[in-house]
Amino acid sequence: MPLSAHCIWRQTACFVVAAVLAISASMGRAQSAEYQQKAAVIMGIVRATEWPASKLKADAPIVIGVYGSEIAADKLRESTAGRLLRGRTVVVKLLTATQEIEGCHVVFASISDDAMTRKILSQTKGDPILTFGETAEFTKKGGIFLLQSASAQAGALALRTFVEGDNLKRSKLKIDEEALISARVQPVPKR
Amino acid sequence: MNLHDAPIRSKIRFVILMTCSLALLFACGVLFAFQFYFFRKDFRSDVSSFAATLASRLPPSIDFENKERATEILAGLGVKPHFTGALVVTNDGVEFARYRTVNIDIFKPIPAGTTLREEGQYLVSIEPIQTRGDRLGTLYVIADYGTQASRLQNLYLAISCGVLTVSLLVALLISRKLATVVTGPLEQLAATVGEIAGSNDYSLRADKKSDDEVGQFTDSFNEMIERIQGRDAALRHEIAERERAERELQSLHAQLITASHQAGMAEVATGVLHNVGNVLNSVNVSATLVTDKLSIHRLNNLVRTAEMLRDKNGDLGEFLLNDPKGKLIPGYLCNLSKHLAAERQEALVELELLTKNIEHIKEIVSMQQNYARVAGIVENLPPEALVEDALRMTTGSLQRHHIEVVREYTCSAHVTAERHKALQILVNMIRNSKHAMDEVSPSTKILKLRIHESAPGFVAISIIDNGVGIAPDNLTKIFSHGFTTRKDGHGFGLHSAALAAQQMGGRISVHSDGEGLGATFSLELPMVQAEGAAV
Numbered sequence: 001m002p003l004s005a006h007c008i009w010r011q012t013a014c015f016v017v018a019a020v021l022a023i024s025a026s027m028g029r030a031q032s033a034e035y036q037q038k039a040a041v042i043m044g045i046v047r048a049t050e051w052p053a054s055k056l057k058a059d060a061p062i063v064i065g066v067y068g069s070e071i072a073a074d075k076l077r078e079s080t081a082g083r084l085l086r087g088r089t090v091v092v093k094l095l096t097a098t099q100e101i102e103g104c105h106v107v108f109a110s111i112s113d114d115a116m117t118r119k120i121l122s123q124t125k126g127d128p129i130l131t132f133g134e135t136a137e138f139t140k141k142g143g144i145f146l147l148q149s150a151s152a153q154a155g156a157l158a159l160r161t162f163v164e165g166d167n168l169k170r171s172k173l174k175i176d177e178e179a180l181i182s183a184r185v186q187p188v189p190k191r
Numbered sequence: 192m193n194l195h196d197a198p199i200r201s202k203i204r205f206v207i208l209m210t211c212s213l214a215l216l217f218a219c220g221v222l223f224a225f226q227f228y229f230f231r232k233d234f235r236s237d238v239s240s241f242a243a244t245l246a247s248r249l250p251p252s253i254d255f256e257n258k259e260r261a262t263e264i265l266a267g268l269g270v271k272p273h274f275t276g277a278l279v280v281t282n283d284g285v286e287f288a289r290y291r292t293v294n295i296d297i298f299k300p301i302p303a304g305t306t307l308r309e310e311g312q313y314l315v316s317i318e319p320i321q322t323r324g325d326r327l328g329t330l331y332v333i334a335d336y337g338t339q340a341s342r343l344q345n346l347y348l349a350i351s352c353g354v355l356t357v358s359l360l361v362a363l364l365i366s367r368k369l370a371t372v373v374t375g376p377l378e379q380l381a382a383t384v385g386e387i388a389g390s391n392d393y394s395l396r397a398d399k400k401s402d403d404e405v406g407q408f409t410d411s412f413n414e415m416i417e418r419i420q421g422r423d424a425a426l427r428h429e430i431a432e433r434e435r436a437e438r439e440l441q442s443l444h445a446q447l448i449t450a451s452h453q454a455g456m457a458e459v460a461t462g463v464l465h466n467v468g469n470v471l472n473s474v475n476v477s478a479t480l481v482t483d484k485l486s487i488h489r490l491n492n493l494v495r496t497a498e499m500l501r502d503k504n505g506d507l508g509e510f511l512l513n514d515p516k517g518k519l520i521p522g523y524l525c526n527l528s529k530h531l532a533a534e535r536q537e538a539l540v541e542l543e544l545l546t547k548n549i550e551h552i553k554e555i556v557s558m559q560q561n562y563a564r565v566a567g568i569v570e571n572l573p574p575e576a577l578v579e580d581a582l583r584m585t586t587g588s589l590q591r592h593h594i595e596v597v598r599e600y601t602c603s604a605h606v607t608a609e610r611h612k613a614l615q616i617l618v619n620m621i622r623n624s625k626h627a628m629d630e631v632s633p634s635t636k637i638l639k640l641r642i643h644e645s646a647p648g649f650v651a652i653s654i655i656d657n658g659v660g661i662a663p664d665n666l667t668k669i670f671s672h673g674f675t676t677r678k679d680g681h682g683f684g685l686h687s688a689a690l691a692a693q694q695m696g697g698r699i700s701v702h703s704d705g706e707g708l709g710a711t712f713s714l715e716l717p718m719v720q721a722e723g724a725a726v
Contacts, residue, residue, distance in 0.1 A: 044254035047322055086323035182251035182260045 031071055037159040038108075038147045039075040041183055042132055045145065046106055047085050048179030052172055055105065055128045061089040062105050067120060069110030070094055076108070098123045108132040109143070117141055128172045139164040139188045144171060146188060162188040200374040204366045211362040212355065219351040230343055234273075234336060235307055235314065241271065242316035242332040249279060249330060250322035253287060261288035273339045274332060275313070279320065281328040293333060312337020376405040380412060393420035444672075467552050474552075477545040484534045484541075493527060496520055555584075569695070571605045571719045572613070574642045574652050581617035582640070585625070592625055592636065599641040606650045606716035612691040613716065616699070619684050620654040620712045626677060627658025627710060645715050649697070653713040661703035661710050669701055692716075 046062060056062065062085055066073035073094040080090035093100065101107055101123045107130070109120050114137050121142040124131055133143040144167045150158040163185045168175065194202065245264055252261035261279055268274035268290050277290035295310045301317065308315045314336040320328040376399075383397040393416055399409045503510035503517065510517035582589070582596060589596060606613075621638070628636040638656050645651030661669060668674050670689040675682035685699070692699045696717045703710040 041255070044251060047254060047325070048251055084323075084325060086325075176251060178248050178260075178264075179251035179254065182255040182257040184255070184257065 032075070034149050034159070035069065035072045035075040035110075036079075037149075038072065038132070039079045041147060041159060041161055042076065042106065042108060043079050043085065044183055045175065045179060045185075046090075046130065048176035049130055050174040051105055052128050056088075059088070061091045062086070063103055064090060064092045064106040064108065065095040065101055065104035066092060066108045067095045067101075067111060067116075069108075072108060072110045101129070102127075104129060106130045106132070109138060110134055114141075117143075126170075130171070130173055131167075139167065142167055144168045144173075145185070161185045164188045198374075199377055200370055203370045203373055204363070207366040207370070208359060208362055211358060215355050215358050216351075219347075219354065223347045223351065226347060227340070227343070230340070231336075234334070234339065237271075238274075238314055238316045238332060238334045239306060239318070241268070241274070242277075242318040242330055245277070245332065246318040246320045246330040247322075249288075249320045250325075250327050253279070253281060253320060253327040254322075258288050262290070264288075265290035268332065271334075273334045273336070275335050276333040278331040279328055280331070282326060287328060293331070295333060309336070373405075376400040376409065380405070380409055384412075387416065391423075393417075393423050467555055471548070471552070474545050474548045477541040477548065480541045481538045481545070484538055492523075496523060569607055569609055572608055572610060574602070574604075574606050574650055574716070575600050577608070577610070577613050577617060578640050578642065578652060581614055581621055584614070584618055585621050588622070588625060589638065592629060594625060594628060594636040594638050597637055597639045599639060599643075601641070601643045602650050604644070604650055605719040606697075607719055608695050608697070608716045609691075612695060613714070616688040616691055616714050617652065617654070619688050620714065623684070623712065624654050624656035624658060624710070627660070628656050630659040631707065633657050644718070645713065648718050648720065649715045650718045651713045651715045653711050655709065655711045657709040659710075660706045660708040661701065662706050663703075666701060666703060670699065688714075 042064070046064070064076055064080075066076060073092055076092040080092060083090070093104070095101065095104070095107070098119050101120060105128075107120065107124055109117055109131065111117060111120075112135050114135070117133065117135065117138055118141050121131065121138070125142055130145070131138075131143045132145045132147055133139065134147055136146065136148075139146045139162065144164055146162040146164070148160045148162070150160050161183055163180065165187060194205065197205070245267065248264050249261055252258070252264065265277045265279065265288055268277055275291060276293040278293050279287040279289070281287050295313055295315065299308075299310075301308050306317055308317065312335060314334045316330075316332040316334070318330040318332065319326050320330050379400070380397045383395055387393060387395050396413045396416065397409045399406050399413075499516070500507065500510075500520070503514075511520060512518070578598075578600075624638055628638070636657070638654070641651075641653040641655060643651055643653070665674075665676065670685050671682075672686045673682040674686075675684075689699045692714060697715045700713045700715065701710060702713075
């Protein structure tokens with residue numbers, strides 16, 4: 001029996017929807033894996049970082065603020081669930097306002113908005129807060145670490161980590177150099 | 192060579208070397224033990240600290256799952272050759288990184304809290320990999336302890352041997368030089384002692400080199416030698432004196448022997464003379480009697496009668512018949528002839544007695560001449576003949592002293608003896624017995640002469656009297672030279688007799704039950720066994 005135009009349309013629509021859904025799901029999985037990698041790197045560097053006592057009180061939890069990506073926050077929560085970092089509990093908070101940055105020890109800006117990036121970094125400036133970003137502007141504006149997903153090879157994600165040494169120095173944070181080496185952290189390329 | 196007999200220089204060197212050796216061995220042993228102890232301790236500490244250092248660097252590698260970095264970190268073990276391998280294992284037991292080969296079972300269960308484990312020659316350091324209290328895995332570092340210890344042991348042994356050898360050589364060289372300080376004076380002292388001992392020259396003195404004990408010893412030795420020298424001189428003088436006295440004694444002894452011989456001869460001569468004197472008394476009596484008989488006036492009367500007859504030669508008949516004196520002449524002549532016949536008979540008797548006595552004198556002199564002639568000649572003699580001759584030579588004296596002689600001859604074997612000496616001894620003993628009996632004058636003086644076999648091969652002639660006897664104390668010295676109990680004795684008669692008996696291979700013995708109980712003197716002479724051979 002020949003298909004009617006309506007039927008064909010409906011089938012095409014269904015196919016498109018299915019394709020969209022499939023593509024969306026695929027993108028979601030890829031994004032999830034990427035943030036999982038980034039969460040691991042963040043957790044590794046946090047473990048190797050020493051905060052001034054004035055910033056991180058005794059028995060105080062390490063507070064990680066995630067700005068922009070709820071997935072990233074979720075992955076960080078998964079990574080720290082039931083674990084202690086440096087003998088402390090880890091609290092992951094999804095930030096909604098820059099005012100919340102003050103109580104954080106780590107800030108992950110999972111955004112591409114330069115204006116917001118500047119706003120966040122202006123908030124952390126002069127404060128020993130370990131900052132992670134995803135755009136090249138992040139380190140230029142005062143951020144310390146840049147997490148960039150490189151092009152995938154053979155379906156695998158490759159995460160590259162850059163550090164802006166001057167910004168790290170200014171932050172008064174001490175990071176175990178071995179951790180930076182192990183994390184294959186590279187200096188931010190000068191352009 | 193025995194160490195005790197070794198020279199003192201060798202002993203000192205041996206003591207020094209032994210002391211040094213033992214001290215060095217002890218020191219080396221202690222040092223070795225300490226070094227080994229500290230090496231072991233340091234080695235374990237080194238392995239632990241190295242492993243801890245590595246473990247402290249490994250967490251980020253595990254955190255970031257950077258195995259290459261972990262391997263790079265483990266490669267740092269290469270700076271120490273004794274690290275033979277290392278392994279990083281994550282908490283879930285998965286090998287994360289490795290350095291070289293790991294040829295031991297690192298997963299062998301170990302007590303909790305153990306950080307070092309020995310596996311044969313290997314030492315395994317087990318170090319947790321953790322950061323800020325979070326344990327990420329375990330680092331196993333394996334070090335070859337045995338090889339290192341063996342190398343160290345060989346090194347220490349070589350050093351010890353070297354040090355010991357060099358030290359002993361140095362000690363030997365030094366002891367050769369320094370030992371002279373100790374042994375030099377001693378060796379010189381020993382040389383002086385040897386020289387003195389070899390030459391008996393007590394004028395030598397040891398040279399004192401120092402004021403230490405050896406010096407004091409040298410002084411004492413010199414003083415001792417000086418005293419010895421004095422004593423030696425005194426001793427030499429005394430020996431010379433003794434030798435002189437000995438010579439004098441020998442001379443005196445010879446003189447005494449000669450005197451004894453002479454005395455013996457005198458005794459024999461006295462006996463002979465006494466016997467001859469006794470006989471001469473009889474001769475004298477007989478001669479006197481004959482003289483008296485011949486000197487009586489009868490011959491004068493006969494001469495007057497003959498002269499009277501010569502004067503009446505012309506009318507002899509008338510005279511004999513008518514003259515009163517002439518008538519008495521025939522009777523007178525008849526009586527005269529009877530008297531002369533009787534006197535002749537008496538004279539004949541006396542002359543016969545005189546002849547006998549002269550024969551006796553001849554016999555005595557002849558016997559003495561026989562003894563004198565055979566002096567010094569050993570003969571086989573019948574002992575009873577000797578005894579009888581001795582008795583004959585003393586019979587007058589024995590008779591005069593009313594001594595009864597009893598003979599007990601139970602042995603007829605001949606003896607070997609010098610006749611003269613044996614007779615002299617027997618006469619001497621008989622005369623002694625006579626004197627002994629004279630001193631107490633028993634009711635009956637009995638002199639027993641016994642000949643018997645005293646011991647195998649010996650014949651004893653015993654002279655037994657019941658005289659004064661001999662005190663026990665005197666029995667042991669009665670044959671000593673100069674000993675006598677008689678006032679007129681000279682004390683060498685028995686001594687000489689004993690010597691003479693010894694010269695003949697015999698001996699003289701004496702026995703007495705005590706004073707007043709008589710005495711027995713025995714002359715034992717070798718018996719002639721067979722074919723005239725003396726024992």
